[in-house]
Amino acid sequence: MTRTRRPLAIDLFCGAGGLSLGFLQSGFNVVAGIDSNLVNVATYSQNFPRAKAIQADVFRLTGDEIRKLSGIKSDEEIDVLLGGPPCQGFSMIGKRRPHDPRNGLIAEFCRIVAELKPRFFVMENVGGLMCSSSRHVLDDALTVLKDSGYDWASAIRSLDARDFGVPQRRRRVFVLGFRKNETPPQYPQPRKALAPTVWDAISDLSNIGFRKSLFATDKFDGALGRPSSYATVLRSRRKSQILTACMLCRHSDDVIDRFRRTRQGTLEPISRFTRLKRTSFAPTLRAGTPRSHGSFTAARPIHPTQPRCITVREAARLHSFPDWFKFHPTQWHGFQQVGNSVPPMLAKAVANSVRSAIDRE
DSSP: OOOSSOOEEEEETOTTSHHHHHHHHTTOEEEEEEESOHHHHHHHHHHOTTSEEEEOOGGGOOHHHHHHHHTOOTTOOOOEEEEOOOOGGGOSSSOOOTTOGGGHHHHHHHHHHHHHOOSEEEEEEEGGGGSTTTHHHHHHHHHHHHTTTEEEOSSOEEEEGGGGTOSBOOEEEEEEEEETTSOOOOOOOOOSSOOOOHHHHHGGGGGGGGOGGGGTOSOBOSOOOOOOHHHHHHHTTOOSSOBOSOOOOOOOHHHHHHHHHSOTTSBOTTTOOBBOOTTSOBOOOOOOOOGGGTOOOOOOOBOSSSSSBOOHHHHHHHTTOOTTOOOOSSHHHHHHHHHHSOOHHHHHHHHHHHHHHHHTO
16 A cells, blocks of 8 residues: 555654654654643754644643644544653662652553554653563553553563664663554664764764853854764754754863763762763763752763763764754753653664554555
8 A cells, every 4th residue: 555644643751852753754744742841842842843842741631632732633543652651760770669650651641542542652661660560550551552452562672772873871661552453563673783882973072172152052153073974964954053052061170180080981989970981882861850859960971081071962962863953951951851862763763663564554
């Protein structure tokens, strides 16, 4: 069958839009992104001007309301519902909280799948979701979908972004679901080529660290260095000379001295920040916690050759976001948006698998 339209997708808990970007790059028509955080909704709107950016509390939404807000007709087929329900209660970093109220958002995602009846759904979460103390939350939520005519690959997979071209160790669990009359999607296979390194990702941005004006602005308008093949891809499509998300962190002389003495690939003993190793991969970039849970700033990696923390743009490069992608200009929000996102290259690999199942119909 020849398709006359691009497959239609909606992104629930969209954040800044890492999942949306991967599915857009795979040829999906992402018509809406929904998030309860106004900062994320504003950022999503900047990056996806053709999609509806909707601020809403998922606990209070119905499938019919989502259709109405997204401009989707009642008889129009939704091909895939995406979503990464907030996952801090399952995080492997720190103390897991099986009774964290945010864990209930997994059940809400499944409820909305049952109400919208998309052909496929993709749910993403942290690896801790598969632990014995947390797995029942996922299983109980998915039971609702069994009764609504859905199935999913029984061996739910944890995928590492490093296996899909991202210079970062980042494992995430994906549930690929489908209506029982659809072709089951297969999990993407890791690339055979080695992932790019930290230096492949950020070496051409080194001039940023010497621009003192970037203590007051996030916009860099100078010359960049020679890019790697990885950086060349991420630099494409940027229409302006100005590169955003480049604000530098202010450090005291004592902190700068400690960072300078820290060897690449090791922890700075007082801050517990990791100094990135040029020839290796970045550790998982963390988001920190929202205002409702203490507003704690996540540990930020130290640049491998300069005694400073990396910028939001350098974090975005390590996450596989293209240079045209915008983040909130405040560092705290920008780092949180990167850390909470699915790396777009990983999202695109998952999207290609779903697209293959659709195209086989």
